[in-house]
Amino acid sequence: MAEKTTETPLESADAQETPKQPKKPAKKAAKKHDNRSPLSKLRSYTPLLVVLVCAIAFVANVPLGNISSFGWEAISAICPVGSLSVFLASKVFVPRILISLVIAVVLILLFGRAFCSWICTVPLVQKMLNIRSISIEDQRKDAKMRERKSRKKNTNKKASTEVNTVAEDADSAVSVALSQEERAEISQQMAQVANSHACALHSPKKWDSRHVVLGGSLLSAAIFGFPVFCLVCPIGLSFATVYLVLRLFTGQVSWALVVVPVMLLAELLIFRKWCYKICPVSALMSLISFGNKTFVPHINKDKCIETTKGKTCSRCNTVCPEGINLHDYSAGKFGINDCIKCRRCVDACPTKAITMPFLPPKDE
Amino acid sequence: MRQPKDQIMEPVASNNVEESINNTGSASVLQKNGLTRRDLLWCAGGAAVTLGLGAAIKAFGSEDVLRPPGGQNEDRLLALCLRCQKCTEACPRHAIVPLGTESGFITMRTPTMDYHLGDCDYCVEENDGIPLCVAACPTEALHLGEEATRNNTVIGEPLLIKNWCLAYRLTRCRDCYDVCKLDAIRLDSADRPHIEWDKCNGCGECEHVCRSMTAGTPVPGATHRAIIIVPMGQGGEM
Numbered sequence: 001m002a003e004k005t006t007e008t009p010l011e012s013a014d015a016q017e018t019p020k021q022p023k024k025p026a027k028k029a030a031k032k033h034d035n036r037s038p039l040s041k042l043r044s045y046t047p048l049l050v051v052l053v054c055a056i057a058f059v060a061n062v063p064l065g066n067i068s069s070f071g072w073e074a075i076s077a078i079c080p081v082g083s084l085s086v087f088l089a090s091k092v093f094v095p096r097i098l099i100s101l102v103i104a105v106v107l108i109l110l111f112g113r114a115f116c117s118w119i120c121t122v123p124l125v126q127k128m129l130n131i132r133s134i135s136i137e138d139q140r141k142d143a144k145m146r147e148r149k150s151r152k153k154n155t156n157k158k159a160s161t162e163v164n165t166v167a168e169d170a171d172s173a174v175s176v177a178l179s180q181e182e183r184a185e186i187s188q189q190m191a192q193v194a195n196s197h198a199c200a201l202h203s204p205k206k207w208d209s210r211h212v213v214l215g216g217s218l219l220s221a222a223i224f225g226f227p228v229f230c231l232v233c234p235i236g237l238s239f240a241t242v243y244l245v246l247r248l249f250t251g252q253v254s255w256a257l258v259v260v261p262v263m264l265l266a267e268l269l270i271f272r273k274w275c276y277k278i279c280p281v282s283a284l285m286s287l288i289s290f291g292n293k294t295f296v297p298h299i300n301k302d303k304c305i306e307t308t309k310g311k312t313c314s315r316c317n318t319v320c321p322e323g324i325n326l327h328d329y330s331a332g333k334f335g336i337n338d339c340i341k342c343r344r345c346v347d348a349c350p351t352k353a354i355t356m357p358f359l360p361p362k363d364e
Numbered sequence: 365m366r367q368p369k370d371q372i373m374e375p376v377a378s379n380n381v382e383e384s385i386n387n388t389g390s391a392s393v394l395q396k397n398g399l400t401r402r403d404l405l406w407c408a409g410g411a412a413v414t415l416g417l418g419a420a421i422k423a424f425g426s427e428d429v430l431r432p433p434g435g436q437n438e439d440r441l442l443a444l445c446l447r448c449q450k451c452t453e454a455c456p457r458h459a460i461v462p463l464g465t466e467s468g469f470i471t472m473r474t475p476t477m478d479y480h481l482g483d484c485d486y487c488v489e490e491n492d493g494i495p496l497c498v499a500a501c502p503t504e505a506l507h508l509g510e511e512a513t514r515n516n517t518v519i520g521e522p523l524l525i526k527n528w529c530l531a532y533r534l535t536r537c538r539d540c541y542d543v544c545k546l547d548a549i550r551l552d553s554a555d556r557p558h559i560e561w562d563k564c565n566g567c568g569e570c571e572h573v574c575r576s577m578t579a580g581t582p583v584p585g586a587t588h589r590a591i592i593i594v595p596m597g598q599g600g601e602m
């Protein structure tokens with residue numbers, strides 16, 4: 001296990017570039033997935049599990065709902081964007097909506113944006129569409145592939161000239177590296193790719209386009225009298241698709257079976273960075289998460305390579321899909337309130353310095 | 365346990381360079397704490413699209429549709445319905461289905477009645493007359509007042525097309541008459557059905573059992589069953 005935990009994208013990248021270095025057997029790459037802790041492995045199945053439970057409930061006629069409003073009768077966790085929208089649209093005070101909103105806020109205060117990596121169906125659909133917006137590891141793999149291809153093409157191009165392009169977007173990380181001497185430069189780039197996907201800016205924005213979409217949706221709901229965003233929300237659409245398919249078995253066919261999935265796919269394909277640029281659910285959760293103090297990734301300064309040896313490691317930052325810098329929140333693309341509790345940083349840390357304790361440790 | 369240490373040291377070889385990159389990076393940041401031009405475009409686009417979407421969907425309009433008990437106030441239902449489809453799940457008789465695009469975009473995925481799979485008995489058999497769909501609705505988009513009863517909660521009204529009705533061909537079909545629990549169908553001297561308008565609540569049981577156009581009894585020219593429930597104001601005997 002110890003051997004596997006040290007396998008990170010950064011390192012395997014180095015391995016690719018410097019075949020002469022003594023290396024572990026190639027098998028290791030295949031085993032790479034094993035370096036995740038059981039909890040992280042579980043995370044890749046939970047969204048599917050949620051869909052399955054909701055589908056079974058639908059077939060069995062149990063009104064459990066889906067993640068737009070999950071629960072029983074008056075007690076449910078309604079999506080907070082939904083409950084705010086319908087409140088503003090109807091201008092009616094409904095006690096059970098308030099209860100649901102309180103439940104949602106408490107859950108977010110407890111778990112932050114964990115919804116995004118543990119429950120939400122959108123990353124699932126994105127994965128099926130091969131949209132790599134949430135996983136930086138995947139982007140890095142992509143980058144490496146292209147790198148290898150392009151290396152064959154333009155063998156003489158200087159790597160350093162491309163650093164800027166790389167910084168713009170990990171997707172364009174076609175930088176080329178040739179020889180041993182340039183190894184340093186490659187690591188630079190990999191670090192850049194890592195940071196840059198995440199941090200074109202060096203301090204997290206207080207608000208971004210997601211928050212504007214949130215505000216626009218709520219305003220629109222209030223003006224036009226219906227929850228505008230709910231009609232196009234990809235989370236709702238993905239469940240609607242599941243339900244439509246299930247209804248086929250009882251012979252209920254409708255044009256919606258075409259319209260709903262097409263809307264869902266169009267949204268996610270056109271806005272490939274849905275989660276980072278548009279999703280008002282994430283915007284609202286990130287705002288409430290300013291008050292989240294539990295399960296916050298915490299670096300044990302006695303174990304971290306950067307703090308103990310004063311050397312650069314940055315792997316936690318590299319793997320973070322939100323570009324959060326755990327050493328200095330203000331240096332990441334997003335602040336810690338946007339942490340989706342995915343545990344990638346926990347798994348990536350070579351010295352296991354990162355934990356996600358229930359309460360922040362009082363040592364500092 | 366030694367191996368990890370070796371590996372840890374490896375990337376460290378390029379430390380200094382990385383550090384310097386990071387430093388120059390922070391120095392050359394163009395935008396300090398604000399949004400880039402591209403971000404602002406996203407913001408403007410987001411605001412325009414959300415507001416435009418609301419206006420467009422509203423302007424597109426919708427047709428009248430049948431609603432489950434408690435959903436008769438259309439404005440309230442459209443405002444409060446999350447399109448969660450819990451009511452569909454809740455109905456023990458499978459009478460509620462989510463709307464598709466047939467009747468407008470704003471009504472999409474909101475609940476409507478479809479009496480092909482079942483009728484609405486106001487949950488009398490299954491839940492002592494307390495509608496399960498209303499209980500399940502998380503936002504009270506389906507909402508019944510204190511004084512609501514099965515009889516005064518009117519979902520829709522029947523449309524009886526005599527030409528398509530088997531009884532009007534003197535076949536002595538009287539299935540709808542037999543099932544109607546509210547005595548809203550009366551038979552005339554030739555055993556042909558007529559509607560008692562003030563008794564019907566649009567429960568759909570007659571539509572559910574109607575023989576015309578169901579398996580084995582096609583009627584020339586008919587596009588649907590001889591008796592169907594339609595939104596208020598569209599019913600009648602013709």
Ligand code: SF4
Nearest residue numbers: 116120122275279282
């Ligand atoms: S950002 Fe939105 S769409 Fe993406 S995972 Fe989170 S809730 Fe789902």
Ligand code: SF4
Nearest residue numbers: 320339340342343345
């Ligand atoms: S800080 Fe860690 S747990 Fe939070 S989003 Fe980043 S990688 Fe995931």
Ligand code: SF4
Nearest residue numbers: 455484486487495497
């Ligand atoms: S009242 Fe009962 S039978 Fe009627 S639609 Fe609602 S759940 Fe179905």
Ligand code: SF4
Nearest residue numbers: 445446448449451501
């Ligand atoms: S349960 Fe209520 S909110 Fe959900 S779809 Fe039915 S009417 Fe709409």
Ligand code: SF4
Nearest residue numbers: 544564566567568570
């Ligand atoms: S006439 Fe039909 S819809 Fe009306 S109460 Fe009787 S069975 Fe129900």
Ligand code: SF4
Nearest residue numbers: 529530531537540574
């Ligand atoms: S069940 Fe249909 S066909 Fe038979 S009498 Fe009633 S309306 Fe006519």
